[in-house]
Amino acid sequence: MSDDGAVGEERPVLSVRNLVKHFPITEGVLRREVGRVRAVDGISFDVYPGETLGLVGESGCGKSTAALSLLRLEEPTDGEVSYRGESVTDYDSGELKAFRREAQMIFQDPTSSFDPRMPVGQSVAEPLLVHGMADRRRRRGIVENLLERVGLSASDYDRYPHEFSGGQKQRIAIARALVVNPDLVVADEPVSALDVSVQAEILGLLEDVQDEFGLSILFISHDMAVVREVCDRVAVMYLGEIVETGPTVDIFEEPQHPYTRALLASVPSIDPRRRGEGVELSGDVPSPSNPPAGCRFHTRCPEIIQPEGYDFDQQNWRAVMDLRVRLEQGTLDLDAAREFAVAEGEATDPEAVTREELARAVRDEFSIPPELTDHRAERVLQDALSSLVDGEADAARDLLADEFETICEREHPDLRDTEAGHPAACHLHREAVEADAVRSQTPED
Amino acid sequence: MATESGDPERFEDVDWDELGGLAVPRRTLAFVASLVAYALLLGYDYLLVAEDQPTIPVAGWNVTAVDWLFLLTLLAIVFYGVVPLVVNRRLTVHYWHQFRKNRAAVVSLVYLLVIFVVGTVGTAFIEPPQLDTLAAYQPPVYSSVPADVPVSCAGEVVDGRCQGTWAHPFGTTGQGKDILKMVVFGMEVSMQVGLIATFITIVLATAVGTTAAYLGGYVDEVLMRYVDIQLTFPTFFLYLLLVYLFGGSLFLLILIFGLTGWGAIARLVRSEALQRSEEEFVRAAKGAGASTPYVIWRHLVPNVSNTVITAATLLIPSLILAEAALSFLGLGDPTVPSWGRVIADGRGDLSSAWWISTIPGFFLFFTILAFNFLGDALRDALDPRQEGGE
Numbered sequence: 056m057s058d059d060g061a062v063g064e065e066r067p068v069l070s071v072r073n074l075v076k077h078f079p080i081t082e083g084v085l086r087r088e089v090g091r092v093r094a095v096d097g098i099s100f101d102v103y104p105g106e107t108l109g110l111v112g113e114s115g116c117g118k119s120t121a122a123l124s125l126l127r128l129e130e131p132t133d134g135e136v137s138y139r140g141e142s143v144t145d146y147d148s149g150e151l152k153a154f155r156r157e158a159q160m161i162f163q164d165p166t167s168s169f170d171p172r173m174p175v176g177q178s179v180a181e182p183l184l185v186h187g188m189a190d191r192r193r194r195r196g197i198v199e200n201l202l203e204r205v206g207l208s209a210s211d212y213d214r215y216p217h218e219f220s221g222g223q224k225q226r227i228a229i230a231r232a233l234v235v236n237p238d239l240v241v242a243d244e245p246v247s248a249l250d251v252s253v254q255a256e257i258l259g260l261l262e263d264v265q266d267e268f269g270l271s272i273l274f275i276s277h278d279m280a281v282v283r284e285v286c287d288r289v290a291v292m293y294l295g296e297i298v299e300t301g302p303t304v305d306i307f308e309e310p311q312h313p314y315t316r317a318l319l320a321s322v323p324s325i326d327p328r329r330r331g332e333g334v335e336l337s338g339d340v341p342s343p344s345n346p347p348a349g350c351r352f353h354t355r356c357p358e359i360i361q362p363e364g365y366d367f368d369q370q371n372w373r374a375v376m377d378l379r380v381r382l383e384q385g386t387l388d389l390d391a392a393r394e395f396a397v398a399e400g401e402a403t404d405p406e407a408v409t410r411e412e413l414a415r416a417v418r419d420e421f422s423i424p425p426e427l428t429d430h431r432a433e434r435v436l437q438d439a440l441s442s443l444v445d446g447e448a449d450a451a452r453d454l455l456a457d458e459f460e461t462i463c464e465r466e467h468p469d470l471r472d473t474e475a476g477h478p479a480a481c482h483l484h485r486e487a488v489e490a491d492a493v494r495s496q497t498p499e500d
Numbered sequence: 501m502a503t504e505s506g507d508p509e510r511f512e513d514v515d516w517d518e519l520g521g522l523a524v525p526r527r528t529l530a531f532v533a534s535l536v537a538y539a540l541l542l543g544y545d546y547l548l549v550a551e552d553q554p555t556i557p558v559a560g561w562n563v564t565a566v567d568w569l570f571l572l573t574l575l576a577i578v579f580y581g582v583v584p585l586v587v588n589r590r591l592t593v594h595y596w597h598q599f600r601k602n603r604a605a606v607v608s609l610v611y612l613l614v615i616f617v618v619g620t621v622g623t624a625f626i627e628p629p630q631l632d633t634l635a636a637y638q639p640p641v642y643s644s645v646p647a648d649v650p651v652s653c654a655g656e657v658v659d660g661r662c663q664g665t666w667a668h669p670f671g672t673t674g675q676g677k678d679i680l681k682m683v684v685f686g687m688e689v690s691m692q693v694g695l696i697a698t699f700i701t702i703v704l705a706t707a708v709g710t711t712a713a714y715l716g717g718y719v720d721e722v723l724m725r726y727v728d729i730q731l732t733f734p735t736f737f738l739y740l741l742l743v744y745l746f747g748g749s750l751f752l753l754i755l756i757f758g759l760t761g762w763g764a765i766a767r768l769v770r771s772e773a774l775q776r777s778e779e780e781f782v783r784a785a786k787g788a789g790a791s792t793p794y795v796i797w798r799h800l801v802p803n804v805s806n807t808v809i810t811a812a813t814l815l816i817p818s819l820i821l822a823e824a825a826l827s828f829l830g831l832g833d834p835t836v837p838s839w840g841r842v843i844a845d846g847r848g849d850l851s852s853a854w855w856i857s858t859i860p861g862f863f864l865f866f867t868i869l870a871f872n873f874l875g876d877a878l879r880d881a882l883d884p885r886q887e888g889g890e
Binding site: 084123126128151152155156159160162163164167168169170171172173178181182183185186187188189191193196197199200201215231233234235236268 | 508509510511512514516519524526591721779780781783784785786787788789790791794798799802803805
């Protein structure tokens, strides 16, 4: 494996640098590009021999696209993927075919990952056939042996996918990935479609084969509990970017990014000391076709940095930010707020709601308290709300944006080393956060 | 890497560098071999045998262009219809259980098999109907007509009515041709038109539909826009023009039907293939290193076969009907005893000799009906939504 130079330090099996995958949104016959979905927007990581790297994040954050692009099952838009020092992105079709033997993939949905019209044995044997093993009996022998080793029986060769349970199919999927004896396996949510009891079996099998064959695994999951079980290192993804990466223990003990903390809070814990750390994310995941400026997580971040010169209670600051996000999106519905006021018993019909009542209803909707502790901030908010109830949503939006501007929406944070020792991409870890914002970096948009 | 002492070979022992080349399934090999034999025979017929001489002197059979196409169609049906049914017996049994639920379709299948066998094999053993003016207008057996209708009554004349005989069970035409024989030869024509044109259609439609769906982008755009153009093309006038230029011929008719009628099915196949190609097994095959033709042939085509088979069984009757209609209008092949032509021949004698038009009409009607029943039942039996629940 490690041949020249690298003494002591192991060289990565797979190395991904600034991988980008954008899907163009086209219109009309001429396929004019009107926008792009930035599914993966510049991610970098390494997978070392024999290790399991977890790639975690919510659904739709680009994990699966990243996996497909790095295996070139989708052509990456930009960036560099190298396998044992060779550039995968520069492979011609012959080299790519040879690479397919080295790197295999396990898919999420065991039902759709097998051809319903092909006996599963043939599906498992397919990579052998594709790579030139012409002898039917030999293929059959190898596959029957392999099926037994993943916990099925040789006679299952001739059965069809619908005759198996989800867990059995995932065993067969592992067999199909193993049959060409790869060095790297990309497992895309391999257990998320399975019952918890079956999950443990499949994860155990995956671990066994990893130990036996020294596989490197890129393990993609949204389930932090599973990731803690199987991964050596973790990279956390949000909206196409990696926001934190480090050894699993460090990530779970000392998460440095608010998003990681939110993800971890979603894992049920039996440790009483860890109770009450629940973090609830507000708002929806933004669309990757129009990601938020600055830090992509600022629209939902519970720890978003406060604007200079104001002193909010953090929870209230988040609530005000939620109002701002909605105003930016233009999805704030005043009529709904009127209905709400009526439902609260403040007025008899939507038309009769006064300006003050309406402003109060808006505050209620976003859980902003009737009065903020910071008087200057309260004054700004009152002005904005009165513009809003007068129907001047744009004025309200601009006022709030001017007064309550935060570094999180202005500047894009880069991955940098934190006090915990592993890198995270968050302005909280910037030395001069509370000091004047450094404007030397050009804001990203 | 040899397997020793009967131990099964393990995947990690495979020496990948020693492998290589193309692994071709046995069925494909056999099909290619028979195609080569077919091509050799075809070459022999066209290069070495004079046009008016029989290709197979012993049987006295001069193989025509239509016969050659029909042979090719049958070869494909055997290799990609019958053989898979025999090999995947469990799947066949499953489909048969589904199919059997529809009684009308089972009866239709039997009827069509009889028509097919009699039409293809039977015609080799019976003489073509001969012109015989003395035997004109004989009524069918168990029926009678006034004695002055036939030129000379072949059976008994009772009470001034000519009785039908077993010599001509379905009676004869105004030219004295035996209608039973005409019907049997008509079966061959109908089967040839229906099967060959449908074969050409589904090959083209499947190839275009799956390719467009899988490759997408500009390939999809170009292929599907061509299909749009083809669907608006007035095929009937093209056929009229060609009949005017070259005279009516069955070969021409079949080619026109086959080469211009696949657009709608290609669209159906494309939409089905689009769904299928989004599924993970296609990605898995690609991830295993499979080439585009491999994925299309081994994964997409089998998975759109339900759509194709159903569309084909519903296409066959419309083609048979179209051929009969063209023949009825006198635009068909004058040398071929098509049902449509016999119906047209008897049109003027309907008041005196009802059987000439009616009997081929019955066969035409029931054949169309049977294909429609068959298509409906196949659609139900092959419906993927029912799969899995055995």
